[in-house]
Amino acid sequence: xxxxxSGPQGDRPRRLRASPQSAPPQSAPPQSASPESAPPESxxxxxxxxxxxxxxxxxxxxxxxxxxxxxxxxxxGLKMRQLADRLGAGAMSLYWHVENKEMVFDxxxxxxxxxRGPPQKAESRDWRGEVFHMLEDWRASMLRHPWSASLLPRRxxxxxxxxxxxxxSNTLSRAGVADADLNAAIWSLWNYVIGAxxxxxxxxxxxxxxxxxxxxxxxxxxxxxxxxxxxxxLDDDWDGAFRKGLDFLLDGLAPRS
Amino acid sequence: xxxxxSGPQGDRPRRLRASPQSAPPQSAPPQSASPESAPPESxxxxxxxxxxxxxxxxxxxxxxxxxxxxxxxxxxGLKMRQLADRLGAGAMSLYWHVENKEMVFDxxxxxxxxxRGPPQKAESRDWRGEVFHMLEDWRASMLRHPWSASLLPRRxxxxxxxxxxxxxSNTLSRAGVADADLNAAIWSLWNYVIGAxxxxxxxxxxxxxxxxxxxxxxxxxxxxxxxxxxxxxLDDDWDGAFRKGLDFLLDGLAPRS
DNA sequence: AATTTATTCGTACGGCGTACGAGTCGTATG
DNA sequence: CATACGACTCGTACGCCGTACGAATAAATT
Numbered sequence: 001x002x003x004x005x006s007g008p009q010g011d012r013p014r015r016l017r018a019s020p021q022s023a024p025p026q027s028a029p030p031q032s033a034s035p036e037s038a039p040p041e042s043x044x045x046x047x048x049x050x051x052x053x054x055x056x057x058x059x060x061x062x063x064x065x066x067x068x069x070x071x072x073x074x075x076x077g078l079k080m081r082q083l084a085d086r087l088g089a090g091a092m093s094l095y096w097h098v099e100n101k102e103m104v105f106d107x108x109x110x111x112x113x114x115x116r117g118p119p120q121k122a123e124s125r126d127w128r129g130e131v132f133h134m135l136e137d138w139r140a141s142m143l144r145h146p147w148s149a150s151l152l153p154r155r156x157x158x159x160x161x162x163x164x165x166x167x168x169s170n171t172l173s174r175a176g177v178a179d180a181d182l183n184a185a186i187w188s189l190w191n192y193v194i195g196a197x198x199x200x201x202x203x204x205x206x207x208x209x210x211x212x213x214x215x216x217x218x219x220x221x222x223x224x225x226x227x228x229x230x231x232x233x234l235d236d237d238w239d240g241a242f243r244k245g246l247d248f249l250l251d252g253l254a255p256r257s
Numbered sequence: 258x259x260x261x262x263s264g265p266q267g268d269r270p271r272r273l274r275a276s277p278q279s280a281p282p283q284s285a286p287p288q289s290a291s292p293e294s295a296p297p298e299s300x301x302x303x304x305x306x307x308x309x310x311x312x313x314x315x316x317x318x319x320x321x322x323x324x325x326x327x328x329x330x331x332x333x334g335l336k337m338r339q340l341a342d343r344l345g346a347g348a349m350s351l352y353w354h355v356e357n358k359e360m361v362f363d364x365x366x367x368x369x370x371x372x373r374g375p376p377q378k379a380e381s382r383d384w385r386g387e388v389f390h391m392l393e394d395w396r397a398s399m400l401r402h403p404w405s406a407s408l409l410p411r412r413x414x415x416x417x418x419x420x421x422x423x424x425x426s427n428t429l430s431r432a433g434v435a436d437a438d439l440n441a442a443i444w445s446l447w448n449y450v451i452g453a454x455x456x457x458x459x460x461x462x463x464x465x466x467x468x469x470x471x472x473x474x475x476x477x478x479x480x481x482x483x484x485x486x487x488x489x490x491l492d493d494d495w496d497g498a499f500r501k502g503l504d505f506l507l508d509g510l511a512p513r514s
Numbered sequence: 515a516a517t518t519t520a521t522t523c524g525t526a527c528g529g530c531g532t533a534c535g536a537g538t539c540g541t542a543t544g
Numbered sequence: 545c546a547t548a549c550g551a552c553t554c555g556t557a558c559g560c561c562g563t564a565c566g567a568a569t570a571a572a573t574t
Binding site: 075149150152153154155156157162163165166169170173179181182183184185186187188190191192193194195196198199201202224225226227230231232233235240241242244245247248249250251252253 | 407412414419440441442448450455459492497499506507508
Binding site: 336337338348349352357358 | 560561562563564565
């Protein structure tokens, strides 16, 4: 007997601390901020009195470390044990703050998509420039963390993504896009950014593996003359192409505004 | 380098048979292999040979079964042992035909992206309709296999994807899009389709899990008024929105043709 | 008959996510 | 002061995964 009075399902009291907005500086550089990861095999008799209070774990620290790890090792390179190591903690300690690995992915993805807003003042009349800046920043954020593109299709929309959508929606609305066209316009732009990022991400992996795999699948005899002639896959001015295509799209949107 | 298929590295002779397109009825035979895990010392001088000649494995069968499995269980639900089971084979038998699991993903993804071509005759003057059909079919193919969206960002481009790009490139070229704008136009359309598919895929998962996750991340107090007012996330006429946005984009492309 | 080649598959290994419960520590309460 | 408790950490263990390795077998060739 001695049944626990807790719910039928495993219902652990998890923290899920909702901290406002962290992500102070976006750090992609070689940030090796791990304090000291004291190996656990050290004699436990010593140092029973910690000279400094250990910072302990927190959701924010976990997410930050996860992003760091994802940046350097990719989606498949994120392992719970390694993440814990980098934080100087035991693997299972993470699970007090986080429900499971999926939640780490969710939080890491959303944390990377925070938007600081346009540099100008609000109420700008230049809605086209505003949209441009917003979408370029969006793409830049995701390109800075290429794993975000491969995570996006499988994850729910977090608050930062929704905020971006909200902002985009606002701008277009202020620009006078008809209500009937608004949603389609938003999706067009959203789709364009996501697609551009995904495309780019699939070209950015290690060149060695990529060319080998491509050769195998492609077969050496076949060619794609039009593609080859236009250097579609070889031209690497991705930024320019992105801007140009966005121009096309906005041209299509503009007449209805 | 790498001129011959033989290399200094461990280089097993793998088949990699390239055959066109085949989708015979697949079967999930009641193969209840109950191999009593008896050590070799168990009296087994009796040669228990297979009563039937096995149809054996083939790359095509493996890929077809993988697609089936991906359709029903999703990306994380594809396991090598299960895939082999479904083919009535031992797990390790797969590895004669396939280098590793990644290759299964590559092949499954590309196999799903084959394009049958437009229904009309070639040389149509209606390039806009042609592009429309091509992109709608593209999207439909990926939506029929939602896992394709999440696989795309991490995989190389296979022959079927390249063929689609080639065809698109051709159509736009025939339509008179300036060479200087061609690549940007192609990427615009490609990005749009991919983005639309990814977006859709991220909304199509189990509603239960999705709403729960979204609630947790969103926080119940915050709202996104503009989004909410426009019913952006609630309106589920995805097909209509896709067409409308594509119209916008083509409007933007058209003046330059 | 002997050898080679093509193919299948049993076993085993290391690594993963994480369930479970014991351990630690600061504070609130008697 | 003793005790209890809640917040938090972590060692161990389990089941599952991809796949390295090499033995087994059938068909083709010599």
